Amino acid sequence: MTVTGRAVEIANAVEHFVRDAVIPYEKDPRCTVHGPSDGLVAELRALAREARVLTPHILADGSHLSQRETALVLIRSGLSPLGPLACNTMAPDEGNMYLLGHVANAEQKQRFLAPLVSGSARSAFFMTEPAEDGGAGSDPSMMQTICLHDGNHWVINGRKAFITGAGGAKVGIVMAKADVGACMFLVDLPDPAIRIERVLDTIDSSMPGGHAIVAIDNLRVPADQMLGAAGEGFKYAQVRLSPARLSHCMRWLGACIRAQEIASSYACRRMAFGKPLIDHEGVGFMLAENRIDIKQCELMIDWAAGVLDSGSLGTSESSMAKVAVSEALMRIADKCVQVMGGTGVTKDTIVEQVFREVRAFRIYDGPTEVHKWSLAKRIKREMKEALSL
Template identity: 40%
Template sequence: MNLVEVERDAALVELKARVRAFVQRHAMAMESSSHANNPEALDAALARLRPIAREHGLYLPQMPRAEGGMGLGWVERSVVLEEAGRSYLGPGALNCAAPDQPNMISLLRQGSDAQRLAYLRPLAAGEFRSCFAMTEPAPGAGSDPSMLLTRAKRVAGGWLIEGRKWFITGAVGARFAIVLAQTEEGPTQFIVESSNRGFRLQRAIAAIDPYAIGGHGEIEFADCFVEDDAVLGEVGKGLVYAQERLQPARVSHCMRLIGRARRALELAKEYVNERRSFGNRLAELQQVQAMVADCHLDLHACRLFILDCAARMDAGVDVKTESAMAKVFVSEALYRVADRAAQLMGALGMSEDAPVALILRELRPFRIYDGATELHRATLGRRFLQPNQGTNR
């Protein structure tokens, strides 16, 4: 589907309106500064919102109907996730927030029947949360997963995991982690429950985005024994699975954060249409008009990037290149939108009396998360410099 088809599709227009109404009426109404750096309070708010989302038929847009989801394709999800993303509570309320959303997809693709029963079903039901543990302190894995230092070695009856992970989103209060560790056969994914005595949450890391579900944790794995059935997928294929996970995860992040930037712009437009200075409304100033126009240009380009990726994924086409390009452009463009919105609102845009300053803070780390933009640019450049590559772009 192209953008015109999406905007004219009656079912998608109706679905978009339902998500927007839910977010406006329920999620935004529950937003509170008490949720900042408070994963328990945030979890409590989401627990109240999720039954309402179910009642409205808006729960689990990313999951098949057989698993209790809405069974939406990627183009359809782009509409839902953008609208849900207008509130920091929206994606979690619909249970389509990271890291649980990509973890569900990983369990659906690589999980055994027993793993799906034990972890996927209750995760989808919102009974508990999870995290994905890959990033490590220097000199360990970050943007380069090949630098993985966490090790898992075979022992009688299972595996012993040793290592340290940090900036693990969702770690505070998570029931389990999908852990990437090096083995003799190669990087491998393990399901490790947080109740395991070898799983030690060292601290919650205070970060620029205080409303991340489950915060960002530092975890130590010390004498962490797991049985053989803790392996997720095949031994030695962890990096392959991680790449399969990251491509759609990046696109999903873009979808949600387009909604956040849109909200910042909506608030700024309301402000400049009402605020008067030197005898005129700010909206009558050409410089203000130009800033608003630039925001709409960026948002439109972001949607086209994401719709292209979504249509390709629906068609079963690999989006390794397209998702990287989208991640670079969208992460930078959305920050520009929020930055302009904050500037347009003056002192109010710098304060926590309006959500714009918070949205600006939420958008900044996206240029780091899921691979720094500099890494993506370098990788894309090398790829496009190969013979017969990138000539149609």
């Protein structure tokens, strides 16, 4: 699918907005260890709305940019850790909007999707469960949260973990297991039956509300708030998962492009042993390697996005992209810290934060090792089929 001039124009507008309006907020005290405050998010979104770059990947008629076009926009929004929050392209909302746009009925879209698209509400996706409960993590089939049909309601009980943005979210998507299989439910938040036990202290700090452990005690959900059909929850999760993995790659590539800019500027200005750092091969080569990795990330994202645009779920392709891009971004962020020396480990620039965020990304949306294991299983299956011919 060809990238349109319209998408390029949107991406350019987003970049100008992030560089001019958002970056000055990066040292705002409302950026806490558990993410930016909702007050800061609201302020930034007001600016984005005024600049006409709020939820830029979803057009006025409700249609969605292609995945290749979305990449242009989300990479630019990621030039600041605050950019996706301001432009409403952040996780988990961007993935949840995509899911609702593909699965929700008209009434559900009006009630739950419209506030997300408008930027007036945040959402949370309740799937992962605590390891100590033996619950679902990288293996969703281990889900322990259960839902029982009770008249015209479903009753849900269980615990969830690493639920991004649960505190302050207004829309929840809850996954639970029924006799017929996994189900998804749309819920209004806050709800007294959904209790945050604690917000985890994690290495990353870019997402409002942080990552919480949540208890769900006798949550009653009207039957008409089931998303799609009973037993189809894992199928819908796949609809969401591949684009969401890719969106993470896009946003954090933008952050690493910015980190590379900062490290390159530092290396060209900082003198050591009679010449700029950039002229020392040990430093200059790291920045050159980063440029190569950045280009490879761009190409990998574009390839996987093209697969999704063809109508394929792109499960394997998104896994490959997630592994390749997250590992490359880790190399880029690490080298940027190294180039900047002591300054690189301080909060004087966002390089230190980008390093932390990208390190977490190697785990979020599936650790590298799980994706490789899944790909190896597919290789084995394909080889068996080929040898049986």
